[in-house]
Amino acid sequence: MTAVSPARPAPPPRRMNRKQRRLMLIAAAGAVLFVAAGLVLFAMRDTIVFFYGPTEIAEKGLQPGTRMRLGGLVEAGSVERGPGQRVSFAVTDGKNTVRVGYEGLLPDLFREGQGVVTEGVFEGAGRFRADSVLAKHDETYMPREVADALKKQGHWQPGVQKPGQ
Amino acid sequence: MIVEIGHFALALALGVAVVQALVPLWGVSRQDTALASVGPAAAITCFLLVALSFAALVSAYVRSDFSVETVVANSHSTQPLIYKITSVWGNHEGSMLLWVLILTLFGALVALSRNSLPMRLRAGTLAAQGLVTVAFLAFVLLTSNPFARLDPAPADGQDLNPILQDLGLAIHPPLLYVGYVGFSITYAFAVAALIDGRIDAVWARAVRPWTLLAWVFLTLGIAMGSYWAYYELGWGGWWFWDPVENASLMPWLAGTALIHSTVVMEKRDALKVWTILLAILTFSLSLLGTFIVRSGVLTSVHSFASDPQRGLFILGILVFFVGGSLALFAWRAPLLRQGGLFAPVSRESALVVNNLFIATACATVFIGTLYPLVLEMITGDKISVGPPFFNATFVPVLVPLLLVLPLGQTLAWKRGDLLGAAQRVLAAFILAILVALALIAFSRGGPVLAPLGVGLGVFLVASALFDIGERVVGRASGVQAMFSRAIGLPRSAWGTAFAHAGVGLTVIGIAASAWSSEAIGVLKQGESLSSGRYTITLDSITPRTGPNFRADVARFKLAAGDRVLAPIEASKRVYTARAMPTTEAGIHTDGLSQAYVALGEAQADGGIAVRFYDKPLILLVWLGAVVMAFGGGLSLTDRRFRLAAPRRAQPRAAIVQPAE
Numbered sequence: 001m002t003a004v005s006p007a008r009p010a011p012p013p014r015r016m017n018r019k020q021r022r023l024m025l026i027a028a029a030g031a032v033l034f035v036a037a038g039l040v041l042f043a044m045r046d047t048i049v050f051f052y053g054p055t056e057i058a059e060k061g062l063q064p065g066t067r068m069r070l071g072g073l074v075e076a077g078s079v080e081r082g083p084g085q086r087v088s089f090a091v092t093d094g095k096n097t098v099r100v101g102y103e104g105l106l107p108d109l110f111r112e113g114q115g116v117v118t119e120g121v122f123e124g125a126g127r128f129r130a131d132s133v134l135a136k137h138d139e140t141y142m143p144r145e146v147a148d149a150l151k152k153q154g155h156w157q158p159g160v161q162k163p164g165q
Numbered sequence: 166m167i168v169e170i171g172h173f174a175l176a177l178a179l180g181v182a183v184v185q186a187l188v189p190l191w192g193v194s195r196q197d198t199a200l201a202s203v204g205p206a207a208a209i210t211c212f213l214l215v216a217l218s219f220a221a222l223v224s225a226y227v228r229s230d231f232s233v234e235t236v237v238a239n240s241h242s243t244q245p246l247i248y249k250i251t252s253v254w255g256n257h258e259g260s261m262l263l264w265v266l267i268l269t270l271f272g273a274l275v276a277l278s279r280n281s282l283p284m285r286l287r288a289g290t291l292a293a294q295g296l297v298t299v300a301f302l303a304f305v306l307l308t309s310n311p312f313a314r315l316d317p318a319p320a321d322g323q324d325l326n327p328i329l330q331d332l333g334l335a336i337h338p339p340l341l342y343v344g345y346v347g348f349s350i351t352y353a354f355a356v357a358a359l360i361d362g363r364i365d366a367v368w369a370r371a372v373r374p375w376t377l378l379a380w381v382f383l384t385l386g387i388a389m390g391s392y393w394a395y396y397e398l399g400w401g402g403w404w405f406w407d408p409v410e411n412a413s414l415m416p417w418l419a420g421t422a423l424i425h426s427t428v429v430m431e432k433r434d435a436l437k438v439w440t441i442l443l444a445i446l447t448f449s450l451s452l453l454g455t456f457i458v459r460s461g462v463l464t465s466v467h468s469f470a471s472d473p474q475r476g477l478f479i480l481g482i483l484v485f486f487v488g489g490s491l492a493l494f495a496w497r498a499p500l501l502r503q504g505g506l507f508a509p510v511s512r513e514s515a516l517v518v519n520n521l522f523i524a525t526a527c528a529t530v531f532i533g534t535l536y537p538l539v540l541e542m543i544t545g546d547k548i549s550v551g552p553p554f555f556n557a558t559f560v561p562v563l564v565p566l567l568l569v570l571p572l573g574q575t576l577a578w579k580r581g582d583l584l585g586a587a588q589r590v591l592a593a594f595i596l597a598i599l600v601a602l603a604l605i606a607f608s609r610g611g612p613v614l615a616p617l618g619v620g621l622g623v624f625l626v627a628s629a630l631f632d633i634g635e636r637v638v639g640r641a642s643g644v645q646a647m648f649s650r651a652i653g654l655p656r657s658a659w660g661t662a663f664a665h666a667g668v669g670l671t672v673i674g675i676a677a678s679a680w681s682s683e684a685i686g687v688l689k690q691g692e693s694l695s696s697g698r699y700t701i702t703l704d705s706i707t708p709r710t711g712p713n714f715r716a717d718v719a720r721f722k723l724a725a726g727d728r729v730l731a732p733i734e735a736s737k738r739v740y741t742a743r744a745m746p747t748t749e750a751g752i753h754t755d756g757l758s759q760a761y762v763a764l765g766e767a768q769a770d771g772g773i774a775v776r777f778y779d780k781p782l783i784l785l786v787w788l789g790a791v792v793m794a795f796g797g798g799l800s801l802t803d804r805r806f807r808l809a810a811p812r813r814a815q816p817r818a819a820i821v822q823p824a825e
Contacts, residue, residue: 024509029521032562036525039558040532047553050546069549085685085765085774104685105765105776108399108737108746119549148547 049119054096057122064124070098071117079112091116091128102130168233171221172312175262178214178269179302181207185272185295189288190360201284204291205276211298212266212273219253219266222311226253232318235259235311241324241742243713251335252325257459257475258311260338264455265301267339267346271375272298275350282371289357290350297349300482308475324713324742333393337386341413344383345451348416350375351423352448355441356490359497364441369431372444374801376427380420381797387413388790399748399763401683401778403786406555411534412454418527419447422520424797429516432578435505436513438498439520445494449487450527456483457534508580515573515581522566529558567621567672571628574665589635590628597624611680618676625669633662656803663796671789674757677782685765687772697779699760700724701733706773714738716749719764719773723753730755735762735775757784 051069052060062068070091078090088101089112100118110116110133120130185207192200225233226249229242239259240252254260272294275287282290305311328334354372358364390413395403404410426440460476507513533550541547571590572583601620608616636658637651684696688703695701701721709716718736722729735751751762758781765774 018506021506021509025517028518032521032525033528036529036558036562039561040529043554043557044536047557048548048550050548052547069547081769085687105763105774108748119551 051117053093054091054098055093057098058096058126062122064122066122067120068122069117069119070100070122070128070130071115072098074110074112074114074116076112091118096126098126098128100128100130102133104131104133106133167221168225168230168312168314171218171225172310174214174218174221175302175306175312178211178218179299179306181211181214182269182295182298182302185211186292186299187295189295190292193285193288198284201288204288204295207295208269208272208276208291211295212269215262215266215269215302219262222259222262223250223253225312226250226259229322231320231322232314232316233311234313234315237315237319237322239325240322241713242321243742244325244330245712247332247335248325248330251329254338255325255329255334258305258309260342261301261305261309261459262311263339264342264346265298265305267342268294268298268301268349271347271350275353275375283367285361286354286357286368286371289360290353293353293356294349297353297486300485304475304478304482308478322742324740327714327738327740327743327745327747328397330713330740331393331397333389333397337389337393339386340382340389341386344379344381344386344420345413345416345454347375347379347382348420348444348448348451351379351444352486352490355444356493358441359490359493362497362500364437364501366431366434369427369440373424373427373431376420376423376444377797377801380417380424381794381801383413383417383420384790384794384797387417388787388794391790392787395783396750396752396761397747399750399776401681401750401761401763401776401780403783406533406550406552408534409454409458411530412450412457415450415527415530415534416447416454418523418530419443419450422523422527423447425516425519425523429513433505433507433513435507436517436520437501441498441501442494443520443524445487445490449483449490450531452479452483452486456480507578510576510583511581512573512576512578515569515576518569519566519573522562526559526562526566529562530555533558564621567625567668570665570668571624571632574628574661575632589632590624593624593627593631596627597621608680615676615679618679619673622669622671622673622676625672626666627669629662629666629669633659657800660796660798660800660803663799664793665796667789667792667794667796669789670785670792674782674785674787674789677785678780681778681780681783684777686775686777687768688775689770689772692772694775694777696760696777697781698725699730699777699779701760701762701775701777703773703775704732709736711738713742714740717764717767719751719762719775721751721762723760725755725760730760733760733762735764737764754784757782757788759783 049068051071052062053072054070057070072091072093075090075092075097080088082088085105086101086103087106088099090097090099092098100120102118102120117134118128118130119132119134120128122128185204188207189201189204192198192203224230225236226240227246229236229240229249231237235256235258236252239256240249244252252259254263272291275290275294351372354368354375358368387410390410391403394405395401423440423443426436426443429436430440456476456479459479460473533554537548537550571593572586575586575589576583597620600623601616604616604619605613633654636654637647639650680697682697684694686694688694688701690703690705693700693702701723704720704722706717706719709718716736716738718734721733721735723733724730730753733751733753736749738747738749739745740747748763753760758779761778761780763776765776767773
């Protein structure tokens, strides 16, 4: 804004040499980064959720009330529709199964026998209350976590996941 | 035959790119002008060859040549022509070719621009750009050949993923890539400056238009992608903090910082070392984004079919170019002459604050995006870092910056007057407070932060308008004097005002989303559902047939209180080739707000599940981005760039053509 002359003269500048200015800049940058690092650490503790397959849930002995992501295949023949938007289905990795309850609209590509990732709260005793079922962009796309969980249990068949090839 | 010509042209382009990467540097080191001037010719030839190759691929898609593997996998004979063309970049191989096309286009544009670039700088820049081109051409040819044949050829293709069959997605990738890849030029300039060991205002003036150009396109590309996700995915959300979205946000943030730091360098010859580093980092983040999207290392709703070999190749490219340039930086940066001094309160300092906060915000996104990957490598635990993380880190870092933005905008260069600046933004500040208070009073019991967010947005818009208004009105008397002052202001001043006002509009749109409401219900004919200010009533459900899909279209009557609005149509489509269902949301735009309907499943009792949103002021989110990009475009037409590069107007028009 050099075009507009300020209405009054600027106050006399404090004399600072290059080193002092650099120190000040480093101090300011340090302060901002410190606060940001604090925010990141704080958020890491509170906001991230772990991903488990049904078998991991069984093995790790998770506490009921744990917020997590659950992934696996929707077990064939397991989808039950309740009144309104309520739906319940089983997520399996071939070895263990978790019963998922969900209320809301399911994504277009939710199908029996297909991979699914849900986020919600583990209720204990093999039950899971989902508050979101994740949408996928592609019918051949298998979430990587699900693929890994299936591989671990020896149920991974790469050919099946890509019917086009 | 055409397909083979395309493939051959691509291989030839690789050879030319090798020449472009090596010969100019050799010429410079031998002080041989003839050798150094090979660069421009090679860059232009390389672009023409890649353009020929791209045209061959487009022709294979348009002719539905099902002997080509990628055409089979991503196209279908019944697709409308426009989607046959966009299928070209709706897959990994073709989009990589588009990537390389834009890469070489930028090289050719630099070669054609007749500006006052020193010979050594131009040669170095073209050589660096050539090296990037070599790497990516090799990647396409060795791992992702879009011209691979299939024998025997099937009778028909497998169709483009239906959710990509949409006009928004037709233009989203080209816009995004021009942005992403455009930063390769600033990277090349930075590497050239480091090799040359000299950097000054001439460098900044040469780099700035390219940075602005890339930034404008990246802004539009991200906004377009966000709007597409909003209306196509049927979830009413427009930003998911998905790794792939973050991959485009990070270069955008770094590019925004770069635009601001090059101003300091151009005007005051300061912040040189930092600017060079930023130019390197911006393109490095673009490369990182490419790696994230193509390798499938991170789970994302977007990812292309992943292939470990490709991932490894891109990782190699990433390591070479990021590591190489940073090593060069560490070696040569200490040689760069120190820049000018400035007082702690000055425009320069304000821009340093801008860079500090934007870089920090970018770092939080970086950590949130890559932390899951690192953790899994170390412990094997799989985690997901979602919106709560970014709301708790990115937003608190960026909000203070936006709060002081209006002050920085009015500070003078070299030595500013904080009190005077505060006085100049006082009117805008009071207006913002009043708006926030009024909103709090009206929406009692509603979300607390939303009125404050809207106030912040109003502050940004008003201070940008008042600032430019003051400069137009000034002490001028009469409309004519004001008009001539408005014309006389540098375009970059107008650009700044528009861009900052655009940020404000987006902030208002984001804040207002706290007032959006959602209703889910099952409707039978004649039944109604209300959400926020709007009510829909199911009118009819009729089947319809499209060129390559069947659809059930639900028609709703829409009303806001007593006002009857135009009816909304939402549909469920099933694309026949893949038997894949998609949801087409029905959207009614009411001023800047929208009513949004998405269909769920049909119920056994004849009803249909419906998700219905009231989205107040939602359009401001994207409108703000468009205004930002417009501001960037205005800056680009500033007199000093035209003087510096009189011929650039001509080749720039060519950018749009290859994408069509």
